[in-house]
Amino acid sequence: MILLSPLQHLGRAVLGLLATIGQVAIFAFDGLSHMLRPPFYWREFLAALLQIGWLSLPVVGLTAFFTGGALALQIYAGGARFSAEAVVPQIVAIGMVRELGPVLVGLMIAARVTSSIAAEIATMKVTEQIDALVTLSTHPMKYLTAPRVLAALIVVPILVGIGDIIGIFGGYVVGVQQLGFNSASYLKNTADFLELSDILSSLIKGAAFGGIAATMGCYFGMQSGRGAQGVGQATKASVQAAAVLILAANFILTSVFFSS
Amino acid sequence: MITLENVHKSFGPKQVLRGVDLTIPKGESMVIIGGSGTGKSVALKCVLGLITPDQGRILVDGQDAARAERDAFLARFGMLFQGGALFDSLSVWQNVAFRLLRGSLKRPKAEAREIAIEKLRRVGLTPDVADLFPSELSGGMQKRVGLARAIAAEPEIIFFDEPTTGLDPIMSGVINDLIREIVVEMGATAMTITHDMTSVRAIADKVAMLHDGVIKWTGPVAQLDSSGDPHLDQFIHGRAEGPIAAVR
Ligand SMILES: Nc1ncnc2c1ncn2[C@@H]1O[C@H](COP(=O)(O)OP(=O)(O)O)[C@@H](O)[C@H]1O
Ligand SMILES: [Mg+2]
Numbered sequence: 357m358i359l360l361s362p363l364q365h366l367g368r369a370v371l372g373l374l375a376t377i378g379q380v381a382i383f384a385f386d387g388l389s390h391m392l393r394p395p396f397y398w399r400e401f402l403a404a405l406l407q408i409g410w411l412s413l414p415v416v417g418l419t420a421f422f423t424g425g426a427l428a429l430q431i432y433a434g435g436a437r438f439s440a441e442a443v444v445p446q447i448v449a450i451g452m453v454r455e456l457g458p459v460l461v462g463l464m465i466a467a468r469v470t471s472s473i474a475a476e477i478a479t480m481k482v483t484e485q486i487d488a489l490v491t492l493s494t495h496p497m498k499y500l501t502a503p504r505v506l507a508a509l510i511v512v513p514i515l516v517g518i519g520d521i522i523g524i525f526g527g528y529v530v531g532v533q534q535l536g537f538n539s540a541s542y543l544k545n546t547a548d549f550l551e552l553s554d555i556l557s558s559l560i561k562g563a564a565f566g567g568i569a570a571t572m573g574c575y576f577g578m579q580s581g582r583g584a585q586g587v588g589q590a591t592k593a594s595v596q597a598a599a600v601l602i603l604a605a606n607f608i609l610t611s612v613f614f615s616s
Numbered sequence: 617m618i619t620l621e622n623v624h625k626s627f628g629p630k631q632v633l634r635g636v637d638l639t640i641p642k643g644e645s646m647v648i649i650g651g652s653g654t655g656k657s658v659a660l661k662c663v664l665g666l667i668t669p670d671q672g673r674i675l676v677d678g679q680d681a682a683r684a685e686r687d688a689f690l691a692r693f694g695m696l697f698q699g700g701a702l703f704d705s706l707s708v709w710q711n712v713a714f715r716l717l718r719g720s721l722k723r724p725k726a727e728a729r730e731i732a733i734e735k736l737r738r739v740g741l742t743p744d745v746a747d748l749f750p751s752e753l754s755g756g757m758q759k760r761v762g763l764a765r766a767i768a769a770e771p772e773i774i775f776f777d778e779p780t781t782g783l784d785p786i787m788s789g790v791i792n793d794l795i796r797e798i799v800v801e802m803g804a805t806a807m808t809i810t811h812d813m814t815s816v817r818a819i820a821d822k823v824a825m826l827h828d829g830v831i832k833w834t835g836p837v838a839q840l841d842s843s844g845d846p847h848l849d850q851f852i853h854g855r856a857e858g859p860i861a862a863v864r
Binding site for chain 2: 395397480483484485487488489490491492493494
């Protein structure tokens with residue numbers, strides 16, 4: 357396999373990718389259709405909200421804070437070359453809200469949530485728990501997939517909003533403590549510059565990335581092969597796919613929202 | 617009555633079932649024996665629709681299993697999986713009462729818990745395991761919880777995949793008696809997979825032997841020793857020499 361010519365490799369990869377995309381799309385629509393039809397498993401939904409939302413807060417907060425701070429330093433250093441140091445508040449704000457907030461939260465969710473969903477469902481598959489669910493007249497798509505995907509669609513935008521705020525705060529702390537900005541005017545500049553459409557685009561991206569992250573975890577978990585190796589493969593593939601799809605979706609959404 | 621007609625199933629190049637024909641009359645206890653890896657579990661899963669056969673038909677009371685309304689169809693079945701297949705996110709009693717806590721058989725929580733504890737008692741487990749999680753139990757205890765879950769909703773048809781594997785001889789005896797009781801008392805149709813010849817004699821009305829993807833021999837348990845079938849004789853006497861290769 358490894359010794360195939362690069363062209364053959366590429367061809368196979370593209371064909372495999374297209375087939376997977378088709379299957380994932382069918383899977384996503386199936387999951388969606390199960391969200392809309394009863395029964396709805398509230399307990400699983402609330403557990404997923406807790407797992408995806410609340411328990412992701414620390415990692416989201418830390419990531420956003422440090423990124424906002426680093427962003428402020430970079431913009432200050434770069435801006436100094438054109439004597440444009442003053443734009444730090446504005447650029448940190450749109451940088452975080454439009455791009456970095458959603459993308460970083462999306463990637464952290466892919467690392468934290470996609471992997472754990474995939475590993476959990478794959479283990480259930482390998483240990484016949486999915487078969488057991490079916491024989492107990494419970495549809496795995498309803499019981500496992502729908503609550504997780506719905507929870508991610510709702511809670512990841514909230515995480516992104518929080519990440520945006522903490523990222524801006526990180527920039528503010530660095531700006532005021534280290535770069536000598538005036539606290540009140542930093543905040544005013546940030547608030548004046550951000551528009552509602554920026555914030556909406558951020559939250560919409562959050563919902564899209566959350567949906568992608570949870571769907572990939574469920575899909576690859578359900579597709580898992582046998583044994584511990586199957587679980588490992590499923591987990592790896594799910595995180596890989598979620599990360600790439602989130603970045604691709606980000607590019608598409610950014611071009612839709614901002615290239616006019 | 618469950619009928620398998622010419623059921624075939626392959627996984628990639630590996631032909632597991634190559635034309636299984638088998639009939640299990642209503643209210644009888646059928647035991648399937650055969651070497652490990654011969655496809656006994658696959659055959660059970662085909663009946664439940666967990667695996668789709670490549671060819672052949674499966675009828676339950678004359679109705680094609682592949683076309684039946686899934687929920688109503690599955691509500692008639694209970695299944696003990698070979699590895700127990702307990703949900704490790706739920707406590708023991710919630711596992712046992714799974715069917716009673718949701719769906720068409722749903723009932724109040726307290727009542728479901730009571731039934732679960734009663735079923736646990738029947739498989740030789742005390743009420744204090746009810747609030748433990750499956751990962752806190754030994755393999756044999758997990759197996760018995762799986763058994764309690766399989767019988768919790770009093771199904772008409774029960775499948776047991778190696779119910780006594782991994783249990784001590786006394787507990788095996790308890791489980792054998794229990795399976796026998798369920799068939800006699802509840803009038804259930806049972807299909808059991810086992811390697812344990814003591815179990816076979818304790819619970820079977822009829823025995824079928826799966827080998828090379830087909831049913832090599834089937835008949836009443838009384839004829840087990842006088843079948844004259846060399847495959848069956850080798851199996852029940854556990855001989856290394858015979859028509860069944862020891863290396864598979
Ligand atoms: N889902 C599956 N995918 C691939 N191979 C399988 C699958 N299920 C079972 N097999 C193979 O089918 C054969 C029969 O398995 P099984 O029915 O579990 O045997 P047993 O008679 O011991 O219960 C084994 O070789 C197993 O590897
Ligand atoms: Mg088996």
